Amino acid sequence: MTTSSKTRDLARRLLAYEAAAAKTSELEEAVTLRAYEKLRQSLGEFVGVAGFQSLAFRALTQAKSEAPGLWAVRIAADGSLQGLGEFRLQPGEFEPQPGSGKDQASEGGAAIIARLLGLLLIFLGEALTLRLLRTAWPGEVFDDRNSTHGRNA
């Protein structure tokens, strides 16, 4: 099962917001980690540490299928994301073009966030998911006019 374009778009908007919010340019994984931590804090409050850890583990497993570079990433017992900085090619793989590793890191981070959002949408539906995400991000991030879909429409 792949993430829907809508979920990926939302994940990208969250990551873009985090990237823009940083005063200085950050590594992709730092942006992903900040977005992920916000999710962990806001969701962890109501689903609990174990509840969030389970969701995150499932999201990571799904994300690894579309971003194999995440193979070294893991979810700790407290639900935090570890090993994202080690985003790398699997042993034996080679980087086809210079810089493509960075793209993969970006895609990998977006994949984890998108999968996590996807699970929330499956379990809670769009209305409730967006209500919960609004505790961590400002409303304009969820405004459809800011989305790829909104612009394309």
Next chain:
Amino acid sequence: MSIQEKVKINKLPTGVPGLDEIVGGGLPEFSFNIIAGAPGSGKTTLAHQFVFANATPERPALYFTVLGESAIKMLRYQQQYTFFDPAKLPGSIRFINLSQVVLEKDLGAVLEQITKEVEKANPAVVVVDSFRTMVRKPQSDMDLQSFIQRLALFLASWQATTFLIGEYAEDELRDNPIFTVADGLFWLRQTAERNSIVRKLQIIKLRGQDSVPGLHTFRITDAGVQAFSRTFGLTARKRNPPSDRRLCFGIPELDKMLGGGVREGDSVLVAGSSGTGKSVLATQFVAEGIRHGEPGIVAVFEERPEAYAERATSLGLDLETPQKEGKLTILYLRPLDLSVDETMHSILDAVQKIGAKRLVIDSLAGFEMALSPGFRADFRESLYRMIFALTGIGVTILSTVEVDESFTEFPFSTYSISFLTDDIIRLRYVSIDGQLRKIMVVIKMRGGNHAKDIREYEITSKGVVILGKRLTNYQGLISGIPVRTDRPESTEEPLLDTGIKHNT
């Protein structure tokens, strides 16, 4: 402030239709309550309804989830109910998971965590779901008692109305410190009765105000928990004074026999065996009411409303138009696990909606069959409550009941409910001249005189038509096997039981 002035306890809406009436107008503000019951009895749903009805951004609700149902699944399921408003999350309603603290620490740490969150949010409502799982960990009775005392004191000081939800068995009611501390104790029961599920709610205790005692049925629908008070929500309403107004059937000879019609607000029983025309008589009664501008309700259990209306058409009675005009409601109450209270609720809703003056219940046997087996044992008692409540607000009720025809007895009803009725009209078959013919007699009229005559009738395309005068040339008519006598047929007008001729 006068020293005689008592503190006024605000009553909060429970958010559960019917429950406010049961708890005496609403839940006391700042009360510390327990919702207890077996798994699946609706505890969480009830608490959610209260939370959604009372939480505001200024005074939010904190909903602490502990071990048990996962919070994400709880929200997944609860949002299916119509009362669940996602817009209230998380500004007005915050869900906080305490599982980790409970698993890894002691009750002191749990209290500390709750205290921290309450101080931060200043909530109007606090729910701990499930409290039972929290106190199941081994600890001394003293620890538990101290924890509950401190929790109750703290939450009351913070002016929070609290619900602790727990899975308890009824034998745990004794000697449990939680129940001692609680101001309110709501017990939800769910039992299987043959093939049906019967849900009942009891307010075991509620400090500060009168609640309606006893077991109240409730149902869980897509709107959440709906409770049905044993008093049908009519306790606060004054009973209408007895009326002298007479309501006609539109069958002139029968109306004469009834001294002009049945008294308004009476409960009338039409009893007879299958095919004697009970439903026809009932239809004529309600149709005549509509003709006089009295809206009516027909509660049918044995046939669908369309079929009922069609049959009326064959008798020359138009029930379609008054339905469209809002003057008639035909209620089809067929589910096999109804309680009388639910049925009553549907009827009352319909009565209030169209301002009904006449109600037909066709038939009591069908009504009984529509009930869950567990409620059938209380059928007479429930019927009594229902009739008392409805006639009290001026509705005239005509119920039909099928009786087994006997040639040795003349029963009025199989339910021994004649004491519930003001008036009884008995229909029966008799064997006369090689034909199975029908006779009618008014057995009783509590509020006035009635004819003692036994009259023959037929069911024609115009409905029930009474033939000729009283049958004076037969003896033993009510046995069903009369004997012809030498007396000539009567030509007299019906005599009321005082012997006074009825004039119309």
